[in-house]
Amino acid sequence: MKRLTRLAACAAALAVVLLAAGKGRAQELSVGAYGNVNYQVTRTVLKDGSNTTVNNNGFSIPTLDIFLRGSAGNWSFLSEVLFDIDEGNEIVVDLDRMQLSYEFGDWLKVTGGRFHTSLGYYNTAYPQGGAVYLLPIDRPEVVDQHDNASIVPTSTVGINLHGRLPYLQQRLSYDVDLSNGRGIASDDLANGGDHNNSKMLNLRLRYELEGLIIGGNAMVDWIPPRLGQEDPALDQPDTLREQIFGLHIAYVEHPWHVIGEGYLIQHIGPTQTQHTIAGLAEFGYTLGITTPYARYSFARFPAEGDVFWAPTHQQDRGNYDALSAGVKFVPNENFAIKIELEMNRAERDTEYRAATQVAFGF
Amino acid sequence: MSQRGFRLGIILTSSLLFAAGNARAGDFVFIKSAQNDTAQASKEELKEVFTGKKVSWKNGQKIEIGIGPNGSAELKWLAQELIGASEDILLAKIKQEVFKGDMKKPSPVASAADCFALVKKSAGGICLVDDASAKSLPDGAAVLKYVK
Numbered sequence: 001m002k003r004l005t006r007l008a009a010c011a012a013a014l015a016v017v018l019l020a021a022g023k024g025r026a027q028e029l030s031v032g033a034y035g036n037v038n039y040q041v042t043r044t045v046l047k048d049g050s051n052t053t054v055n056n057n058g059f060s061i062p063t064l065d066i067f068l069r070g071s072a073g074n075w076s077f078l079s080e081v082l083f084d085i086d087e088g089n090e091i092v093v094d095l096d097r098m099q100l101s102y103e104f105g106d107w108l109k110v111t112g113g114r115f116h117t118s119l120g121y122y123n124t125a126y127p128q129g130g131a132v133y134l135l136p137i138d139r140p141e142v143v144d145q146h147d148n149a150s151i152v153p154t155s156t157v158g159i160n161l162h163g164r165l166p167y168l169q170q171r172l173s174y175d176v177d178l179s180n181g182r183g184i185a186s187d188d189l190a191n192g193g194d195h196n197n198s199k200m201l202n203l204r205l206r207y208e209l210e211g212l213i214i215g216g217n218a219m220v221d222w223i224p225p226r227l228g229q230e231d232p233a234l235d236q237p238d239t240l241r242e243q244i245f246g247l248h249i250a251y252v253e254h255p256w257h258v259i260g261e262g263y264l265i266q267h268i269g270p271t272q273t274q275h276t277i278a279g280l281a282e283f284g285y286t287l288g289i290t291t292p293y294a295r296y297s298f299a300r301f302p303a304e305g306d307v308f309w310a311p312t313h314q315q316d317r318g319n320y321d322a323l324s325a326g327v328k329f330v331p332n333e334n335f336a337i338k339i340e341l342e343m344n345r346a347e348r349d350t351e352y353r354a355a356t357q358v359a360f361g362f
Numbered sequence: 363m364s365q366r367g368f369r370l371g372i373i374l375t376s377s378l379l380f381a382a383g384n385a386r387a388g389d390f391v392f393i394k395s396a397q398n399d400t401a402q403a404s405k406e407e408l409k410e411v412f413t414g415k416k417v418s419w420k421n422g423q424k425i426e427i428g429i430g431p432n433g434s435a436e437l438k439w440l441a442q443e444l445i446g447a448s449e450d451i452l453l454a455k456i457k458q459e460v461f462k463g464d465m466k467k468p469s470p471v472a473s474a475a476d477c478f479a480l481v482k483k484s485a486g487g488i489c490l491v492d493d494a495s496a497k498s499l500p501d502g503a504a505v506l507k508y509v510k
Contacts, residue, residue: 028466028467030460030467032457032460032461034461067461069460069463069467071466073424074424076463076466078463097463099463101463103417103418103424105417105418105422106416106417106418109417111463115463124462125462127461127462130458130461132454133454133457133458133461210406253445254445254446254447254451254455255447286447286451289450330450330451330454332450333432333450333451333453333454333457361457361461
């Protein structure tokens, strides 16, 4: 799968370069580069009765993002190729987004390809590679794509309809996603086809008033059975119906930054319904080039563990509450420097983290 | 200084600052294509235009914005007027919208001539020129009235 993704990423990059080379073909082509360098110190205290403490510190280069966008009239193309360190030290090339769009007007934009699922506020407002635009150092756990550990399906392959309804002074906007949906596990994004032919359907509605956004979404998908795993305990013999309901509120207008969102995720099988609740609240206030901020995020998993997430990392640490605070400095439009402290209390351990990040975007 | 003199000083200074603020707000003018039948736009509408939330005019023409280079008086004025922040913050917001995929990259407009060329080329074009340049508009360009 990684090889396929790598080939697709290279093909997409080549296609855009060729598009750009064709004189007069594309009216506009933007090329961007985004990335960040981090340093963090962590102290993990295990709650297994031993009170074992593990200290760690290190530099990291989480992502390098090559961004391409072209447009000609109402048509546009966008791709985001990520050089991503997912697990261990291997640098993986990932095609995070590849979208073709046609814009009929404010009321309808049709997009096909791989895009960020229209869930909540964060997932579409802050694409993974653009750390320079994020207020804290990382995306919150509920949509954190590293190690495929996000709780909601952050990316999907299919079509998206987006627009503003022509009522209430165009303050109501909608997104409809129809896509392949989940694969057999959360690290199996159905890029090349659909395992079970049933499609994921997601609807997001928002009301916007002078920068204030209030919205909700409802999603349904059918997850195919997972069989033949190396560890038979990870097999999941039934089709699961996944339902995600969410609410979000955001006011991100200079100098304020306020975001709140919450999700109920249900995995429904023939004999059980498992519920996970997750969410976040984030606050910031900009003074000149400095923005102090704070974030709280949490998740509550089923006591017996959710069968869908058994092979991946979502519930490794059990229920958690994470509280972080930091400062972001923006010396100019291209750079951001962040310093952050976090305490993340989970059932398995408590992690304390001090981190700093220099992020760029051109 | 007597109390009366002090009061007079405060009043004079306030009047000068007020006058300077008004003069500055009138220094720049939004330019659109003559083919665009939108006559006026509010601050909120223009903010939506320049931050990518609004992609087309009422007549369906696709919006194409032009902005001056970082450090230019036009961009400073635009940022202060529409979002009450520095041009770095406005540019970062625009770049973020381009990165999200919600906005086309703005066309660079280094002079009034560039702005006029943009709106002549694109029926949905919009950009900013100083008051003096707006007094002698070429064919194909028109003023978009800014309603505060």
